[in-house]
Amino acid sequence: MSTSDSACNAHGGAFPRSVWEGHYYDGQSAERQAVTVTIAVGGLSIRKTDGSIHWWSSSEVRRSLGSGASAPVRLEHGHPLPATLVIADPAFLTAAAQIDPPGRLGKPAASRWWTLAAMAVGTVVAGAVFYLWLLPAAGEAAAEVMPVSWEEKLGPMVVSTLAPPGIRCADPQLESAMSEVIRALTADEPPSPYTIRVYLVDQPVVNALAAPGGYIVVYSGLVRMTNSPHELAGVLAHELQHVFQRHSSKGLMRSLAFWGLLSLVLGDTSGLLVQVAGTVSQLRYQRADEESADREAMRMMGRARLDRKAMVTLFRKLERQAGEMPQVLRYLSSHPLPADRTAYLEAMAAQPAPPIRPLLANLRWPPDFSLCRVSGGSGEARAGGNRNESSAAKRAPAGRRPEQNRRSVWFREWAPAGDLQPAEPATNAFPMFFLGHSLR
Amino acid sequence: MTLLGEYLKLVFLSLGTIGIYSFWGRTNVRRYLMNSIELMGDRFAYHGTGGELFIGWLKGMGVFLVLVAQLFLWPWLLGEREGGIAGMIIFYLSFFLLIPIVIVSAMRYRLSRTSWRGIRFSFTGRAGEFMAPWFGGFVLTVITLGIYLPYFSNRTYHYLAKHTFYGDVQFDYDGKASDLMASWVLCWILTIPTLTLSSYWFSVRQLNYQWDHTRFGVARFRSQLKFLEMLGLAIGTTLCIVITLGLGLAWAQIWNYRYYFNRLFLEGELQPAAIRQRAAAASTTGEGLSDVLDVDIGLGM
Numbered sequence: 087m088s089t090s091d092s093a094c095n096a097h098g099g100a101f102p103r104s105v106w107e108g109h110y111y112d113g114q115s116a117e118r119q120a121v122t123v124t125i126a127v128g129g130l131s132i133r134k135t136d137g138s139i140h141w142w143s144s145s146e147v148r149r150s151l152g153s154g155a156s157a158p159v160r161l162e163h164g165h166p167l168p169a170t171l172v173i174a175d176p177a178f179l180t181a182a183a184q185i186d187p188p189g190r191l192g193k194p195a196a197s198r199w200w201t202l203a204a205m206a207v208g209t210v211v212a213g214a215v216f217y218l219w220l221l222p223a224a225g226e227a228a229a230e231v232m233p234v235s236w237e238e239k240l241g242p243m244v245v246s247t248l249a250p251p252g253i254r255c256a257d258p259q260l261e262s263a264m265s266e267v268i269r270a271l272t273a274d275e276p277p278s279p280y281t282i283r284v285y286l287v288d289q290p291v292v293n294a295l296a297a298p299g300g301y302i303v304v305y306s307g308l309v310r311m312t313n314s315p316h317e318l319a320g321v322l323a324h325e326l327q328h329v330f331q332r333h334s335s336k337g338l339m340r341s342l343a344f345w346g347l348l349s350l351v352l353g354d355t356s357g358l359l360v361q362v363a364g365t366v367s368q369l370r371y372q373r374a375d376e377e378s379a380d381r382e383a384m385r386m387m388g389r390a391r392l393d394r395k396a397m398v399t400l401f402r403k404l405e406r407q408a409g410e411m412p413q414v415l416r417y418l419s420s421h422p423l424p425a426d427r428t429a430y431l432e433a434m435a436a437q438p439a440p441p442i443r444p445l446l447a448n449l450r451w452p453p454d455f456s457l458c459r460v461s462g463g464s465g466e467a468r469a470g471g472n473r474n475e476s477s478a479a480k481r482a483p484a485g486r487r488p489e490q491n492r493r494s495v496w497f498r499e500w501a502p503a504g505d506l507q508p509a510e511p512a513t514n515a516f517p518m519f520f521l522g523h524s525l526r
Numbered sequence: 527m528t529l530l531g532e533y534l535k536l537v538f539l540s541l542g543t544i545g546i547y548s549f550w551g552r553t554n555v556r557r558y559l560m561n562s563i564e565l566m567g568d569r570f571a572y573h574g575t576g577g578e579l580f581i582g583w584l585k586g587m588g589v590f591l592v593l594v595a596q597l598f599l600w601p602w603l604l605g606e607r608e609g610g611i612a613g614m615i616i617f618y619l620s621f622f623l624l625i626p627i628v629i630v631s632a633m634r635y636r637l638s639r640t641s642w643r644g645i646r647f648s649f650t651g652r653a654g655e656f657m658a659p660w661f662g663g664f665v666l667t668v669i670t671l672g673i674y675l676p677y678f679s680n681r682t683y684h685y686l687a688k689h690t691f692y693g694d695v696q697f698d699y700d701g702k703a704s705d706l707m708a709s710w711v712l713c714w715i716l717t718i719p720t721l722t723l724s725s726y727w728f729s730v731r732q733l734n735y736q737w738d739h740t741r742f743g744v745a746r747f748r749s750q751l752k753f754l755e756m757l758g759l760a761i762g763t764t765l766c767i768v769i770t771l772g773l774g775l776a777w778a779q780i781w782n783y784r785y786y787f788n789r790l791f792l793e794g795e796l797q798p799a800a801i802r803q804r805a806a807a808a809s810t811t812g813e814g815l816s817d818v819l820d821v822d823i824g825l826g827m
Contacts, residue, residue, distance in 0.1 A: 109568075111644035116693060116798035118568065118643055150571060151554070152561035154528050158569065160561075167803055170644040172568070205534040206773060212541040347545055 102181040108173040110134065113164065123173060125185045130161075132171060142171070144186060216347070222371065225340030232335050234279045234299065240334070241299030244522045245285055248295065249303045254465030255286040255458035263446055263453065264304070264467035267319050270445055271326060271390050272469070280329055284322070284467040288458045292407060294321050295522040296328035298335055306455050308525070311403055315446040319390070320397030321525060323383035328523040331382070333375040341368055369420055375523065376421045377430070384434045391443045394435040401428045404526055421526055529558050530776040537772075549583065550576030559779065563787050565642065566796075573646075574639035582635070593620050626660040627653040633686060642692070645803050651689035659685065676710045676732070677703040683736050692742065693801040701739035706732060727753045737790060745794035751786070759785055 102125075110121040110132055124131040129143040148162045159178050162168040264284045272282070280300035291305035302325045304318075312318050328334065345364060387394045405424035416423050536551030553576040560572035597617055601609030630653045637647040663678035680703040687699035706728075713728035720727075730753045737749035763778035 113644045114803055116643045116645045116801040118798060150573075151557060152569065152571075153558045157561060160569075160571065167646065168644070170571075202528075202531055202534060205531070205538050209534055209538040209541070209773075210771075212538060216541060 102184040103177075104181065104185055106173050106175065106178050106181075108132075108171055108178075110140075111170040111172075113167045113169045121171070123171065123178075125178075125182050127186050129186075130171070140169075144188070217367065221340055221343050221347070222336075224343045225336050225338075228339035228343070229332050229335040232332075232339070237332070237335055238281075238299035241283075241297040241301030244295075244297035245283075245301050245303060248522070249285040249287045249465075251465055253287050253289065255288045255306065255455060256465045257455070257457040259449075259457070260286055260453055260455075261465075261467040263315075263449055264322075265469045266446060267315065267322055268326070268467070268469035270392065271319060271323055271386055274389055275330075275386070278330055282326065282329065282469050284469075285465060286458075286467070288455050292404070293524050293526060294325055295524045296325040296334070297522045298329075298332070300329050302326075302329070303522075306458075310452050310455075311407075312400060312452060314393070314396055314451055315449065316387075316393035316396035316442075317400040319392050319445060320383065320387060320394075320400050323386045323390075323397070324379050324525060325523070327379040327382040327386065328375070331375070331378065333379065333523050337368070337372060337375065340371055344368065366417060369418065372420045372523075373422050377427075379523070380422075380427055380431060381434065384431055388439050391440050392445060393442045394439060398428065398431050398435045401431055408526070424526070528776070529555070529780060530773070532558055533776045534773075546580075549579040552576075553579055559783060560640065562780075562783060565792065568643050571641045572639055573641060574635070578635075578639075589624070593617055623657070626657045629660075629686075630656050633690075637690060643798065645693040645801060648691045648804055649686075649689055650691065651685060656685060672714060673711075676706040679703070679732060680706075680736075687736075687740055691804065694804050695743055695801050698741040699736075699739055700741065701736055706735055723757075726757070730756055742792070743794075743796065745792050745796050748791045748793055750789045750791075755785070 104125045106123045106125070108121055108123045110119045111117070112119075119134055121135070122133045124133070129141055130147065132140040132142065134140075142161075142163045146163055148168070150160045150162055152158070152160055156176060159173045159176055161171045161173075163171070264286065268282050268284065272278075282300045282302065284302045284304060286304050286306065286309070288306045290307040290310075292307045292311055294302065294304040294308055296302050302322070304321065304325075308321060309318060312321075344367070348360065348364065384394055384397060387397055401424065405428050408424045421427070532551065532554045536548060536555060539547040540551060553572075553574055556574065557572045560570045563570045593616075597613040599609075600613040600616075603609060604612060630649075630651050633651065634649040637649045640647045659681055663674070663681055666674045667678045680701060683701070684699050687697050690697045709728055709731050713724040716724040730751050734749045734751055737747045740747045759781060763781060766774040766778050
């Protein structure tokens with residue numbers, strides 16, 4: 087039985103020690119005074135070396151939390167700038183709890199290892215729930231509420247950068263070909279609020295891009311790689327799915343929700359590690375969107391009775407063109423690996439389909455781009471504006487509108503047919519974080 | 527409660543409260559870390575509250591929303607094109623203008639909530655005084671492609687140090703930028719070959735220099751950080767955090783603090799009995815008009 091911090095009384099129990107050594111700081115100067123502290127019922131008696139005594143009533147004593155269970159005990163008393171008492175030995179608190187329980191100077195329970203473990207597990211689980219479900223759901227919900235007119239303001243900004251009027255292909259024949267493909271793909275689809283605008287750019291880039299609001303840019307490099315109009319239809323189907331599923335807006339909202347929550351929790355998102363982790367996680371969402379666009383495009387091709395195998399052929403060509411990509415880079419990529427895309431598209435195309443209908447049968451393929459600079463076209467192939475109005479009225483009489491259409495009706499800006507203007511490229515210098523979804 | 531426990535609680539409860547708890551959680555972390563620093567047998571203490579941090583964040587949000595709102599105001603007033611450009615210019619310029627204000631406000635807040643032996647620190651600098659030299663220095667640094675940086679850094683540190691008080695005693699700084707120019711030029715030349723590691727080397731050197739020339743009364747600070755050791759520490763802590771998916775942040779913080787403060791010394795005589803609490807310190811405890819600018823918007827932990 088140690089005699090240094092307890093003494094045996096006549097009944098054989100132990101008295102908690104009531105006299106402790108400490109240091110006192112009066113809050114007027116930085117001087118440190120050695121004191122003797124006596125724990126009494128109702129408070130603390132502090133005796134200085136010059137004999138003077140301070141009395142701190144328990145109800146007025148504040149304990150300031152410090153760095154853990156083994157740190158010196160720190161007590162404050164008074165306002166607005168308190169006097170401070172520091173006792174090096176944390177056992178003081180145990181003694182105080184026993185002598186003066188109502189004084190509430192007792193030691194709070196030390197955190198047990200299983201509390202920590204439970205919180206660690208809880209954090210991981212909560213984090214997973216947020217990341218895998220809540221943030222994407224919040225992004226989707228927010229994007230559903232975003233008006234189409236807002237998206238239609240964002241689209242032109244992307245287009246003005248990537249397809250400024252100077253490099254657009256203005257050949258009327260190609261424009262009408264594009265419109266025809268869009269029409270073929272969307273004729274049997276439910277009406278959508280989007281006016282699809284396709285811009286063809288005569289550059290040797292093998293890619294195509296969808297911006298918010300129905301703005302699509304296709305590069306002639308990609309068109310030249312196709313062997314049939316059906317392959318081009320596959321490309322446009324993929325981009326149309328980005329438009330219809332509002333991937334750009336959802337990505338934007340998801341991103342905002344993600345970084346907003348992260349900055350609140352961590353307080354500072356400027357660290358490199360946080361940036362990298364954040365970007366990698368956004369890429370994962372984007373890959374999921376790309377795969378969804380691929381699959382839905384394939385289904386769209388099927389519904390339009392176009393050649394689904396053509397889409398596979400095209401993606402195989404793109405895969406060969408891309409060359410070898412190390413598997414490990416798949417997590418840094420904004421798109422699924424080309425080999426994976428070809429694989430799942432092939433699996434889908436293997437299923438039986440209705441007979442294929444012809445597409446652009448009168449046009450030589452690949453098309454001729456030499457007439458691109460011929461004026462006469464607007465540089466924009468449009469489809470879907472007028473059609474929505476009339477077919478929406480035909481297809482969905484009031485009271486029987488499909489769910490999708492009902493939502494879109496809120497935000498669709500109805501304009502008389504013929505008044506739909508080609509989009510003016512926006513000239514304000516809004517920061518160009520990239521809002522488009524490319525093919526690859 | 528250990529630091530790991532505080533961090534876990536911070537993340538776990540913040541997720542549950544969509545971030546609201548983070549102000550209190552981060553305050554707990556600050557309090558823990560501040561209390562782990564010891565000088566002459568006494569520990570430092572942090573007196574900030576989660577509520578103050580939350581209000582500071584609200585103020586910051588308010589300013590941000592006003593700036594965003596004005597982006598929409600100008601196009602409406604001046605037309606799409608000019609309005610858009612005017613809005614963007616004002617938006618970015620305002621953020622830039624806010625930097626020195628935030629520096630001064632954060633210093634004032636943090637120092638006034640820090641104490642040692644019951645006596646509080648304080649900061650008497652004002653944003654109005656600080657902005658002009660800060661901008662001048664920034665512009666000169668950009669114009670000279672960075673050569674001016676030691677002067678800019680020195681002037682900034684000088685201002686911040688000389689306006690810092692512990693109790694009623696002022697800190698002092700007698701460093702000169704010219705002492706560091708040789709190192710800086712060397713660093714600047716080697717920036718590309720060393721893939722910017724040389725600028726890290728310079729920043730360690732500068733930090734040591736600045737501490738070495740900071741005085742408090744007749745006592746002097748001395749800092750003995752070593753570049754290679756810090757580099758190793760940075761790599762080690764990053765690995766730790768990555769491997770543990772963030773849970774290792776607590777250990778990383780402790781290692782950083784332990785390294786840094788074990789190499790910071792105060793040499794010379796202190797006369798604690800002669801250091802008095804500043805009467806003005808009473809008003810920086812959260813009340814009063816000065817509180818409006820006395821703000822920590824919560825950047826960083």
